[in-house]
Amino acid sequence: MAQAFCGLYIQRMITELGHFALILAFLVAIVQSVVPLIGAAKRWTGWMAFAEPAAISQFLLTAFSFAALVWAFTTSDFSLRIVVENSHSLKPMLYKVSGTWGNHEGSMLLWVLIVTIFGAMAAVFGGGLPPTLKARVLAIQGAIGVAFFAFILFTSNPFDRLAVPPFDGRDLNPLLQDPGLAFHPPFLYLGYVGLSMAFSFAVAALIEGRVDAAWGRWVRPWTLAAWVFLTIGIALGSWWAYYELGWGGFWFWDPVENASFMPWLLAAALLHSAIVVEKREALKSWTILLAIIAFGFSLIGTFIVRSGLLTSVHAFANDPERGVFILLIMVVFIGGALTLFAARAQAMEAKGVFGMVSRESALILNNVLLAVSCFVVFFGTMWPMVAEMAFDRKLSVGPPFFNAAFTPFMVALGIALPVGAMLPWKRGRLGRAAWSLRYAFILAVALAVLVWVMQTGRSALGPIGLFLGAWITFGALVDLWSRTGRSGSIARLFRLPGADWGKAVAHTGLGVTMFAVAGLTAWEVEDIRVAQPGQPFEVGQFTLTLQDVRRVQGPNYYSTMADIGVRKNGQEITTLHPEKREYPVAQMPTTEAAIDYRFLRDLYVVIGDQQSDGGWVVRTYIKPLANWIWAGCILMALGGALSLSDRRFRVAAGAQKSSKSGVPAE
Amino acid sequence: MKRLVLIVLLLASPALAVQPDEILDDPALEARARDLSTGLRCLVCRNESIDESNAELARDLRILLRERLVAGDTDQEAVDFIVARYGEYVLLKPTTSGANILLWLAGPAMLLIAGAVGFAFVSKRARSQKADTADRLTKEEQDRLRQILED
Numbered sequence: 130m131a132q133a134f135c136g137l138y139i140q141r142m143i144t145e146l147g148h149f150a151l152i153l154a155f156l157v158a159i160v161q162s163v164v165p166l167i168g169a170a171k172r173w174t175g176w177m178a179f180a181e182p183a184a185i186s187q188f189l190l191t192a193f194s195f196a197a198l199v200w201a202f203t204t205s206d207f208s209l210r211i212v213v214e215n216s217h218s219l220k221p222m223l224y225k226v227s228g229t230w231g232n233h234e235g236s237m238l239l240w241v242l243i244v245t246i247f248g249a250m251a252a253v254f255g256g257g258l259p260p261t262l263k264a265r266v267l268a269i270q271g272a273i274g275v276a277f278f279a280f281i282l283f284t285s286n287p288f289d290r291l292a293v294p295p296f297d298g299r300d301l302n303p304l305l306q307d308p309g310l311a312f313h314p315p316f317l318y319l320g321y322v323g324l325s326m327a328f329s330f331a332v333a334a335l336i337e338g339r340v341d342a343a344w345g346r347w348v349r350p351w352t353l354a355a356w357v358f359l360t361i362g363i364a365l366g367s368w369w370a371y372y373e374l375g376w377g378g379f380w381f382w383d384p385v386e387n388a389s390f391m392p393w394l395l396a397a398a399l400l401h402s403a404i405v406v407e408k409r410e411a412l413k414s415w416t417i418l419l420a421i422i423a424f425g426f427s428l429i430g431t432f433i434v435r436s437g438l439l440t441s442v443h444a445f446a447n448d449p450e451r452g453v454f455i456l457l458i459m460v461v462f463i464g465g466a467l468t469l470f471a472a473r474a475q476a477m478e479a480k481g482v483f484g485m486v487s488r489e490s491a492l493i494l495n496n497v498l499l500a501v502s503c504f505v506v507f508f509g510t511m512w513p514m515v516a517e518m519a520f521d522r523k524l525s526v527g528p529p530f531f532n533a534a535f536t537p538f539m540v541a542l543g544i545a546l547p548v549g550a551m552l553p554w555k556r557g558r559l560g561r562a563a564w565s566l567r568y569a570f571i572l573a574v575a576l577a578v579l580v581w582v583m584q585t586g587r588s589a590l591g592p593i594g595l596f597l598g599a600w601i602t603f604g605a606l607v608d609l610w611s612r613t614g615r616s617g618s619i620a621r622l623f624r625l626p627g628a629d630w631g632k633a634v635a636h637t638g639l640g641v642t643m644f645a646v647a648g649l650t651a652w653e654v655e656d657i658r659v660a661q662p663g664q665p666f667e668v669g670q671f672t673l674t675l676q677d678v679r680r681v682q683g684p685n686y687y688s689t690m691a692d693i694g695v696r697k698n699g700q701e702i703t704t705l706h707p708e709k710r711e712y713p714v715a716q717m718p719t720t721e722a723a724i725d726y727r728f729l730r731d732l733y734v735v736i737g738d739q740q741s742d743g744g745w746v747v748r749t750y751i752k753p754l755a756n757w758i759w760a761g762c763i764l765m766a767l768g769g770a771l772s773l774s775d776r777r778f779r780v781a782a783g784a785q786k787s788s789k790s791g792v793p794a795e
Numbered sequence: 796m797k798r799l800v801l802i803v804l805l806l807a808s809p810a811l812a813v814q815p816d817e818i819l820d821d822p823a824l825e826a827r828a829r830d831l832s833t834g835l836r837c838l839v840c841r842n843e844s845i846d847e848s849n850a851e852l853a854r855d856l857r858i859l860l861r862e863r864l865v866a867g868d869t870d871q872e873a874v875d876f877i878v879a880r881y882g883e884y885v886l887l888k889p890t891t892s893g894a895n896i897l898l899w900l901a902g903p904a905m906l907l908i909a910g911a912v913g914f915a916f917v918s919k920r921a922r923s924q925k926a927d928t929a930d931r932l933t934k935e936e937q938d939r940l941r942q943i944l945e946d
């Protein structure tokens with residue numbers, strides 16, 4: 130008895146310490162956002178140096194606070210309100226942990242934890258940065274922390290207690306009890322918040338009044354990392370939707386999805402324009418602006434998801450506190466940064482000159498297409514709200530709009546990409562770049578024509594996607610080959626810098642994803658029927674037989690599970706087990722599709738209701754190239770990681786350190 | 796977190812999207828119905844078409860749409876019939892009428908503006924490059940350069 134009491138006491142104690150650590154981190158962040166800024170302005174070394182230990186201790190405190198919350202979830206401390214609302218003692222351990230961020234309060238704590246992780250990383254690894262720039266970057270990162278600590282503590286405190294703890298919790302939404310979705314928010318947040326580093330660097334540079342090649346080199350790894358995390362996060366979410374929601378859709382143009390897609394598009398634009406700053410000292414003010422806007426879209430994304438404004442104007446009006454707070458954060462940070470930009474951008478003189486046809490102008494085209502496509506997504510996402518408020522029209526903007534308005538930009542991007550990637554810096558010739566790609570082009574066209582002839586009469590979407598995918602992929606190969614001096618030497622190929630490999634791999638990934646999206650959309654086969662047990666039916670080249678339907682009990686759910694035998698050419702290839710589950714605590718049914726994953730296609734089977742004649746509704750889809758969508762995303766992320774591993778980033782940091790350029794003249 | 800609201804709304808009806816008993820015998824008519832229903836919104840859902848939705852109301856709309864098509868409506872007539880009853884909120888692809896023209900033109904207009912700004916920027920740079928190369932080496936300097944190289 131005494132022992133149990135003692136255990137409970139320790140548990141409560143840890144939760145209380147977590148709350149206390151969060152308040153301390155808030156205070157540290159306040160000091161961190163002020164002292165180094167003053168130090169940098171007055172050139173007081175001690176005050177500037179304060180930023181480093183502050184950033185690290187802010188991180189440690191927040192990490193402790195987060196760990197305390199995870200502890201509360203894993204030990205099912207039902208005296209905490211959010212644990213009661215989102216957990217259950219019988220829930221599997223993985224989902225107890227992921228339940229920590231499967232709710233508003235916990236996810237905001239994760240958000241701010243990542244802000245402090247990035248701040249601490251900049252403090253630890255930013256050795257090569259000039260002291261004033263470093264102090265300012267960390268101060269601004271601290272200020273972002275202040276805003277979100279205040280948001281958490283004043284509007285969304287995860288450590289809220291219940292006076293009378295209930296015996297058990299209400300369970301996490303069963304749709305979220307899934308490995309894909311368990312890790313979807315952390316990656317997404319790493320991406321969103323990673324862009325805060327680009328923002329901090331941009332604002333610090335504006336305060337310094339100096340942007341040079343070194344700045345481009347410092348800001349690019351953070352942007353690359355953010356983009357890689359966003360890519361993984363979006364891919365995980367899309368993959369989850371594919372297998373969990375029961376009809377194999379992978380992208381819905383939902384406002385919440387768009388909220389993550391817009392920063393991704395802008396981060397892609399930013400990491401390309403930062404190359405121009407780094408290599409050619411041009412596009413400086415545009416890159417700064419893009420860094421500010423990209424983080425702005427991260428905040429907009431958080432606002433959209435957290436305020437509920439886009440779901441319903443009324444939901445927002447009923448509980449406006451949180452939404453208004455985030456809106457305020459957005460106005461202060463983005464408005465402030467843009468004002469600073471307006472005042473200082475003129476000071477940034479561009480140095481590098483380049484011709485009409487050059488790598489620089491190709492990257493400008495890349496930025497135009499990515500930024501405008503982001504604008505289209507933004508306009509379409511906000512339009513229903515604008516139309517309702519300004520024109521009193523209640524309307525929808527759904528997938529057909531986005532498919533029509535957004536896709537052309539991606540097609541244009543896909544066509545231009547291989548040529549632009551081959552152009553030399555400063556001045557090139559379009560004819561020469563195009564000529565070096567002739568085999569890639571011919572091969573891509575030949576493949577597309579071949580498939581178009583074979584598919585007879587289906588939409589041209591598949592062949593067009595195949596052309597784009599093949600054109601980008603072969604273009605990337607030609608690019609790699611020409612980087613080895615057209616020698617084809619394997620040794621030289623492997624000595625290429627990480628950035629070259631990253632570029633080729635990431636571009637190939639984009640091509641693969643484009644092809645897969647087009648192919649899946651164009652060539653999907655669907656079959657809906659009432660299947661009688663024991664009677665085989667045909668879908669495409671497969672013969673399916675509903676063998677049995679059973680009742681099964683899981684750890685926290687009941688399931689109706691079917692056994693469906695699949696044959697191809699008379700041979701049994703697999704048995705699939707689609708399920709319908711009911712979660713009694715959360716009082717929610719889910720469908721669990723059974724998927725036979727293969728290289729070229731997925732076979733996707735869903736079980737529905739039993740009919741009065743004893744048969745069951747069975748839906749079967751043949752989804753060609755489904756895995757390629759996420760394989761392409763993995764390639765893109767891998768390309769980003771390869772680029773990040775380029776030793777030139779580290780060499781640059783080291784060189785700066787040894788040359789000790791010290792305090793920049795202002 | 797995606798679409799949870801909608802799924803919460805659907806708790807009462809675990810049935811899935813298009814049901815076998817809804818499917819029309821005429822495959823051409825059914826194909827038209829499927830095509831049209833991907834463009835019509837399930838009114839109680841969040842950003843989901845009646846073709847994908849599990850909601851009862853979506854099922855009613857699917858059946859209504861099929862009835863209109865069987866009765867001989869053209870695609871446009873069938874959609875107009877539903878819009879007349881449920882308002883333009885039901886259209887996932889907004890019309891181009893009135894202020895909506897802004898929505899459709901926003902992308903192309905922005906592309907033109909961004910393209911023009913980008914082009915102006917690049918051509919300014921290109922001109923300054925020409926000026927740059929022109930005054931980089933005078934005749935005198937070229938002679939000196941040649942001299943140095945020969946030494």
